[in-house]
Amino acid sequence: MVSYLLDMSSRKTALVTGASAGLGAQFARLFAADGCDLVLVARRRESLEALAAELRAEHAVAVQVIAADLARPEAAEALVAHLEGPVDYLVNNAGVGYLGGFAAADATRELAMLSLNMTTLVLLTRLLLPGMLARRSGRILNVGSLAGFMPGPQMASYYASKAFVNSFSEALSYELRGTGVTSTLLCPGATSTEFAAVAGVADSRLFKLGAMTATRVAAAGYRAMTRGRRRVIPGLYNKLSAFSMRLVPRGLATAIAASLHHTSGKALPAPPAVSPRISA
Numbered sequence: 001m002v003s004y005l006l007d008m009s010s011r012k013t014a015l016v017t018g019a020s021a022g023l024g025a026q027f028a029r030l031f032a033a034d035g036c037d038l039v040l041v042a043r044r045r046e047s048l049e050a051l052a053a054e055l056r057a058e059h060a061v062a063v064q065v066i067a068a069d070l071a072r073p074e075a076a077e078a079l080v081a082h083l084e085g086p087v088d089y090l091v092n093n094a095g096v097g098y099l100g101g102f103a104a105a106d107a108t109r110e111l112a113m114l115s116l117n118m119t120t121l122v123l124l125t126r127l128l129l130p131g132m133l134a135r136r137s138g139r140i141l142n143v144g145s146l147a148g149f150m151p152g153p154q155m156a157s158y159y160a161s162k163a164f165v166n167s168f169s170e171a172l173s174y175e176l177r178g179t180g181v182t183s184t185l186l187c188p189g190a191t192s193t194e195f196a197a198v199a200g201v202a203d204s205r206l207f208k209l210g211a212m213t214a215t216r217v218a219a220a221g222y223r224a225m226t227r228g229r230r231r232v233i234p235g236l237y238n239k240l241s242a243f244s245m246r247l248v249p250r251g252l253a254t255a256i257a258a259s260l261h262h263t264s265g266k267a268l269p270a271p272p273a274v275s276p277r278i279s280a
């Protein structure tokens with residue numbers, strides 16, 4: 001595991017949302033390798049506990065596990081109430097998307113997705129930022145997406161939610177200049193995690209074109225966060241895609257996104273099971 005230097009002169013704690021799988025689990029491994037204590041958050045307690053056991057054994061770090069559904073409106077405040085100490089690094093990573101035309105979308109599921117992808121991210125940041133500012137030290141990593149650079153037919157509200165995250169994170173980064181606290185935006189393209197299966201896009205052109213590994217994407221985000229960078233787009237292909245989206249007319253960018261979502265027409269996946277509110 002590659003290790004990037006964090007300031008570990010005193011014991012630090014990182015909170016990672018969506019740590020039970022994919023990018024979140026990789027972020028947790030990177031922090032632990034640097035000797036950082038962790039708070040791992042997601043709905044699947046067993047996966048979090050398994051990761052926590054691995055990190056404690058391999059890196060002798062302290063790990064707090066909090067099983068919570070972060071799509072719930074009260075989730076951010078409940079989560080902060082369960083914390084055992086200050087948070088030095090906040091990774092707003094948990095997020096989901098779903099393929100399907102908007103007119104037939106399950107409205108409850110759409111709202112839960114928007115709440116998870118945007119509202120909880122904003123609230124968690126708002127609750128933890130004052131402590132970081134008072135200590136004049138802290139790093140925030142927001143996981144946006146290349147999807148935030150264009151409209152995405154068949155995933156309209158997911159793309160819009162990532163446009164929100166991209167914009168929010170970069171504006172916050174500007175506001176935080178000179179405070180000792182930084183906000184970094186990570187914009188992954190297609191990445192091999194559970195995301196594609198949950199979203200129903202594993203069979204899409206986008207993922208068939210190739211996906212980066214979660215290890216590489218998380219390392220790029222982690223490195224940029226430790227350096228306090230405003231934004232990182234991992235991978236040359238993704239960088240070129242983001243750049244070209246700025247050059248082509250918006251209508252063409254929208255049509256390209258639509259074509260990338262084309263699948264072989266399999267049925268959409270069932271919504272994820274309802275999970276407990278919060279349990280530390």
Ligand SMILES: NC(=O)c1ccc[n+]([C@@H]2O[C@H](COP(=O)([O-])OP(=O)(O)OC[C@H]3O[C@@H](n4cnc5c(N)ncnc54)[C@H](OP(=O)(O)O)[C@@H]3O)[C@@H](O)[C@H]2O)c1
Pocket residue numbers: 017018019020021022023024041042043044045047068069070071093094095096097116143144145146147187188189190191192193194195196198
């Ligand atoms: N993979 C890609 O191609 C890709 C591309 C661009 C951006 N992203 C973004 O990257 C981030 C991480 O996704 P990933 O690719 O690592 O996907 P993933 O493997 O599906 O992981 C998603 C994580 O979010 C958690 N999560 C989902 N719903 C939750 C809820 N209601 N409450 C709490 N936690 C929840 C999941 O845990 P539980 O199921 O245990 O709750 C899991 O730990 C997301 O914000 C995603 O939008 C991914």
